């Protein structure tokens with residue numbers, strides 16, 4: 001079938017909306033009408049070339065929700081036509097070592113998410129241009145296409161009563177931020193937490209720290225608009241620099257420093273990791289969630305900080321999220337009024353306005369922008 005979607009055709013490049021041909025669903029695949037797609041910063045990292053993709057054109061978007069329109073066949077998840085789903089940006093097979101031990105975000109299928117092809121048939125693509133050239137799929141889902149074709153391993157069925165334009169946010173930004181604080185930083189009641197960068201992922205790290213019972217949550221962002229957002233999502237303090245945040249954290253901890261620092265800046269730089277580690281107290285955990293240039297190496301840290309202060313430096317992809325469970329529990333928290341989703345959406349865009357949306361994101365005007373497909 002024919003659809004439209006936003007792709008990058010060159011790197012560095014900008015998003016452009018083109019016609020796409022969607023393949024026939026195979027036995028383990030679903031065709032989904034995408035209703036809404038959040039605009040995550042990661043897509044821009046691929047457009048700039050910070051991290052590379054397997055093929056061009058590449059159909060972007062990895063945070064979405066929609067309605068199943070066709071099935072390739074009966075499936076193990078029992079998904080039917082008409083079911084509402086949130087897309088998992090990292091697929092989960094359910095039986096590899098990582099899935100089997102509660103780390104679905106590290107599923108072996110993740111190796112294929114930036115290749116763009118079917119993971120079990122890497123020479124075959126689910127999307128094509130109208131003249132027959134293969135089009136890669138961001139995370140195997142390409143949620144900036146109005147209709148997409150995905151593996152059953154890339155969806156979580158959700159209850160029908162959750163509005164899809166809100167549910168889509170749980171696909172990446174909310175679960176990544178929330179999981180970075182709750183799962184990866186192991187925030188405990190009474191902790192002092194610093195969240196470095198309070199955009200669409202960082203404010204959800206703030207929400208996670210609230211849920212985990214942190215006593216002091218310090219949001220750090222040079223943009224006044226994002227400091228305000230941090231406070232609205234539960235930060236107890238919001239400052240412009242890490243120096244101020246580190247000073248506050250020491251005040252709250254009898255001079256020791258933060259229990260956790262979550263790094264959720266827009267573009268990761270090695271210096272930021274050093275600053276984050278410096279703000280920690282003994283035994284603290286620094287979680288690096290942000291993405292920077294894949295070629296960048298070297299963090300200027302004193303090695304003894306790791307040893308003698310027993311500080312931990314942890315990277316995370318997707319906030320350590322187990323999509324099949326975390327998506328559902330986050331939506332339950334939303335339904336119970338305990339997780340803010342509506343407030344995350346600064347502005348909505350049509351598909352044709354998508355590059356404008358990214359321009360707004362990169363000029364610090366958005367917590368989250370959402371594309372609403374027709």
Ligand SMILES: [Zn+2]
Pocket residue numbers: 040041042062063172173
């Ligand atoms: Zn994302």
Ligand SMILES: [Zn+2]
Pocket residue numbers: 092093094095096097098099100106107108109
């Ligand atoms: Zn797996």
